[in-house]
Amino acid sequence: MTPLQQEQFHQADQLLDQQHYHEAAQRFAALYEEVDEFVVNRQLVKSLYEDQQYAEALSYANEHLNEYTASRELMQLLIEVELHAQAFIDVRVQLNSLPKWHDEFIKQVEQAESSFAKHYQTSLNSQLKQFYHLGDGSFAEQQRRFKAASHLPLKQYLIGAKFLARDPFVNPLIRSSLLQIMQRLHLQERITIYWLDEQEHEVDLGRLQDVESIQTVQQIESMIKKEFSQLDPLSYQMFDQEFHLQLAFLYPLIELAIPNPTAWYHALTAYSQSTDQDYDVILAKQWQNQIARLAQRLGMQ
The missing domain is CATH 1.25.40 (Serine Threonine Protein Phosphatase 5, Tetratricopeptide repeat)
Known part of the structure; x- marks a missing residue:
């Protein structure tokens, strides 16, 4: 100064x-x-x-x-x-990422949540109702309600989150974001989710990983980087961004859609040049086309 x-x-x-x-x-x-x-x-x-x-x-x-x-x-x-x-969910996620401070401060969070639930019951019920009916709104409205829900105490947040995880009217990106928050909350329970294949799947929240920790993701990122980062930085940036958009739609069942990382990489980066496409590459491209259509509806491509 x-x-x-x-x-x-x-x-x-x-x-x-x-x-x-x-x-x-x-x-x-x-x-x-x-x-x-x-x-x-x-x-x-x-x-x-x-x-x-x-x-x-x-x-x-x-x-x-x-x-x-x-x-x-x-x-x-x-x-x-x-x-x-009242950033109850955000502070819990934050403390889970800071083991040094978690045990010292988590009681304060629990007490604050309990006090809020006791003294602001009407406001709490209104917030939960808005969250619970998130799937009724447009994508922009779903984003707003998703963000506002971080002000709910954990107990009420999970009531809404577990319902929304299997609600087919919730936007796939919002559902993915919701499940990523649940992963960061370090929850130990199994829940049912609705996914891109229009089927319900059982998911063990305690076994979920952060996106960047998933081995399949790391393998494909490595292939994109190795091939393009030095020789063609613009293509590297384009493919990297597209891949992470795909991941945002696919989470938490990324490995269900990508059983073959090499095939997914080829479908993403060289599909139009390939004349010897095997079955795994064709399947990967079908998934990628479906995601591209979803993204286009949201104005993301």
Whole structure:
């Protein structure tokens, strides 16, 4: 920071100490536009939190999330901001990715969820109803309801999520995102899901992997990178993006659609040039065409 910016920081800090939280937040926000440093971000988040602007505080905290995991004091600030913003699902996913802090803070999350369910029953029922009927809306409306559902306590979230996982009217991308959240919640139960083949499948949530940890995904990514990343970067970027869009539709049954990674790679990158197409390549291309049609309906291609 320049000497002038340091003086502005000191003045805003004094306002925070004097409990003039709203004015302090305004000063820190103006400074933060000029100086994207964690020390400014931290004081801005503190000011907004004390001024009860919880959603705004969380939005800024998310910009420096890694720094908040560095110490217990910073984690406590982050957790309090998240819980006052009712970001119950997001904070659970976050703690599952931070074993160092999970056991220390998970009780606070459970207590906050219990308190919310007790004191805001009408609001909770309304939120759950909106989530439960997610499949009734357009893709944009489904996205909005999916995002809003992260403010539900875990118990109510799972009631809606398990119903939506087998609802044929839920967009496949939304269902995939829902199941990826359930995987990150480290749940240990079996559920039934509706999938792209228009059939129901039983899935063990405890055995689900993150997309990038699936061996089939790693094999195909490696083939695309090896063939194109150096010689044809534009094609590499195009095929990599298309493959990850396909994965977004296929999760969590990626390996059911891709029993042969090499065939999927050839169907993706060289189908039109191939004159000796085997059965696995043809099947892979049929899957890819189906996904392309779904993506086109959503305006994604």
